[in-house]
Structures are given as C-alpha cells and as structure tokens.
Amino acid sequence: MKKNRSIEDAIAAIPSGATVMIGGFGNPGTPFSLINELVRQGQTDLTLIKNDANEPGHGISRLIENGQVKKLITTHIGLNKKVIEIMNAGDLIVEFHPQGILAEKIRTAGAGSFGFLSDIALDSEITRPEDLLDWQGRTYKVEMALNAQFALVHAARADTMGNLAYRSAAINFNPLMAMAADCVIAEAIDVGDPGCIPPEHVHTQSAFVSLLVALPSLTSDYGVMAHHVRH
C-alpha cells in the first residue's frame, strides 16, 4: 500500500483539539516541515508531547508562539526563554516528566501495555500520593502509558510502504512515538522503492506508519545553528 501524501493532505488529517506527539531532541529528529505546515494550516487547542520546546522561532516553538497549543507535555524547555515566558504568563499549561520516564511511558503505550512501576522521584513534588503503590514490601510509582491520536516523526530514509530508518542523534523519541500514536505521519529526506532499506536496518516497521511525506528539500531549520558553535 502506498502511503505517500502531499504535506498539505497529510497535516489536514489533524483536527483542532488533537493530541500530537512530535519527535526530536533539540533540532535532530524534529519534523520541522510537518510542523511548519501545521503552523500554516492553523489548527488550535493542540496538546503536544515533545521532549523539548525547540528554540524560539523554530519547530514547535512556532506553534506555541502562534497560540495554537493549550498544553505541552515535555521534559525540558531550558533552551527556550520565549516558551518559559508564555508558560509563566499562564498562556500554556506545561507538564514536566523525567526524560526517560516520558520515553518509557510512550514506549509502553507503543507496546500495547498500560503502565509500569518506577522508583524515580518517589518523594518529589511531581509525584502525588495516589500515584504510589505499596507492593510486597516496596513502594513504587505507577507510571501510566502515554498514547496520542497523532505522531509526527522525522526519518532520514523511508520506502513507499512506510518503513523508516533514522540517523545518528535524530533517533531519540521518533521510533517510540511511531509505535504509540493512532495515526503516524512521517516525513523523510530520502524516499525510495520497497527494498531500498535492508530489512535488518529498518528502525520503524511499515505497520506503524500511516502517511508518508517525501521532503523535496531541507529548509534552514534543519541546518547548523550558529549560536551552538563554540569558538
């Protein structure tokens, strides 16, 4: 089954009010083109799940600055003072999780399970008493699985069936989110015929991918950011 779509048609599948997982840790793995199309189409009241808030003027920061996001489920927004200001002004609900716990909540949903037991941050303010479970002499935190209606992921390579392969530090949350959402929209730099990715090098299997967008070129969003170069 061919899954290729135009970027306009793929993003039009997302209604206002949707919950959307978005891959990426900083720039690598962030599906900037899909996000920019979501900015252009203007869906609102979105709940986003992403490791970070990108940086001002880039990626999901554009959606937040544009007022399209009501809630962000994340781990760290320290590189985005703009989003911190919007949060402090009360215009964005932000829910913080420990990074590996967020990853595991998503992985758990992707594996068809409903939660797991953790010993992280039991006595922290992010843990409510009702989250704790005493079991056979130990105390655990119950971490519920986290799924979403949509996931937007970025891949280096894809085939037209929707098999995906990621590159270097652009893996991060992408393969986890691709398993945890009902509708997975992937963008890929390089899209070929089935078989172009050797079977043992497929990171996300076609069964998980709903729609595929081939990127004609990479915008400057994907490039080196001068302020991260140390002199």
Next chain:
Amino acid sequence: MSATDRILNRAAQEVVAGSIVNLGIGLPTQVIHFLPDDFDVQIHSENGILGAWKQAQPEAMDPFLIDSAGAYVTTRPGSSFFDSAVSFAMIRRARLDLTMIGAFEVDASGNLANWKIPGKFSPGIGGAMELAQKTRRIVVLTTHTDKKGRSKILETCRLPLTAKRCVNRIISDLAVMDVTPDGLVVREILTDISDAELQELTEAKLTFTGAEAANDGQ
C-alpha cells in the same frame, strides 16, 4: 584563569580512565574540552549517544549529530546511537559511573535542586532526576555564589528538589567540597582565599581538614 575555567579544569580531573560519564547541560558539557584528546572515557549523551566526543571541525559539523546541550559533537570509534528509552535504560540500570551536573542550589545533605525556580525560570527536569538518582557518583559543578553574590551552597535547599541525598562532591570556582555524614568537608581551595573567607561566602557550615590551599596561580 577565569572562574569558569577553574571549575572546568578541576572537574576534568574527576574523570576516571575507562569510565562512562554523563555531562549535564551548562558548565558540565564544557568539561570535555579540558580532557586530553586521547583520554579513555565514554561520554554518554542522553539524547542517544554513547561515545560522544569534542566539537567537530566547522566544515564537518553534522546538524543531526548534537550532544544534549546542542553542540555539534563528533563520535569516537566504538560509539553507538540509540533511542531515548534505551538511553535512560542505561541510566536507570546504573551503567553510568559519573554524572557531572549543574545546580541552582545544593546542600550539606547532598540534596540537589536544578529544575524549577517557581514562577521565574523552570527549565524542567530533562534527564536530571534519573541521572541524579541512579548514577554511581554525582559531582555538582557550580559557581559558589549566584549573580547577586548569595551562596548557592546551602544548609538546606529551598527550591523543589531534583533528588535527595544524591550529591557526592561539589566543585565551585572557590573550592572542592565532599558531602559526608558530618556535612560538607573542604578538600581543596582553588583560589587565593582563606578558610574564614570561604566560610563567609558559604551558607552551609564547612569543615576544614587542613588541606593545603591549591592556588592555581594563574
């Protein structure tokens, strides 16, 4: 030597050959530049790299290969890439020997606060809670005082905690201090300052072992 370089230079001496080390966002990620080029260490970067190394040459920078702070790093032979669940499996399974991490506040019991200043600056948790709770050894790198000159090394943290009783050692621009059952013990003084002057700049009570001041003279 600047105050920052003094911290980083001393921090580099904490890295044991053959170990696996995570360097937190901020000062700690800079420690890598103070290690010899051929030093035997595997840097774990929680965005999905084991074996990250120093910044790439400008013409070789790969926008898809960054460390957790966004620097365009290289990788060493034997490195690997993985997803975020695997990255934190490595952390929670205690495969890391050392994490160096920044602090808003750190206290005499080894409590660490570095994720939330309510209503002002809340960068968030990132990997800090899992790293602080599960790494075998935690070394905090911090300026001794904040921009207003107030001690960041407290008797008891006032901000929301990242993790309780997790810190083993604190390296500031003024001193190296260990967290012990009897509170903070000064191991080294890194600049031209007396014991009494150091205590004056520190809210937490310090114990001095009579260690020679190691004035770096630069």
